[in-house]
Amino acid sequence: MDCRNEGCTQPQDEDIMDIPLDDPAANKAAAKIQAGFRGHxxxxxxxxDKPRDEVSSTGSTSICQG
Structure with a gap:
């Protein structure tokens, strides 16, 4: 089914970019979101990566030290 024939509305680009990019509060919020995602x-x-390290029953790693 084609949306053009049924009169469906598509979101316009103007609605998506209604956040002022030079707003310091918006930049601070974006930085917090990005930092949280990077931490995640x-x-x-x-x-x-952790399961690759084998751990003995005593809790110490099984890497030989010599």
């Missing part, structure tokens, strides 16, 4: 991705990566 770093924690996720560290969690994925």
């Amino acid at each position: 991705m770093t924690r996720k990566k560290m969690k994925d």
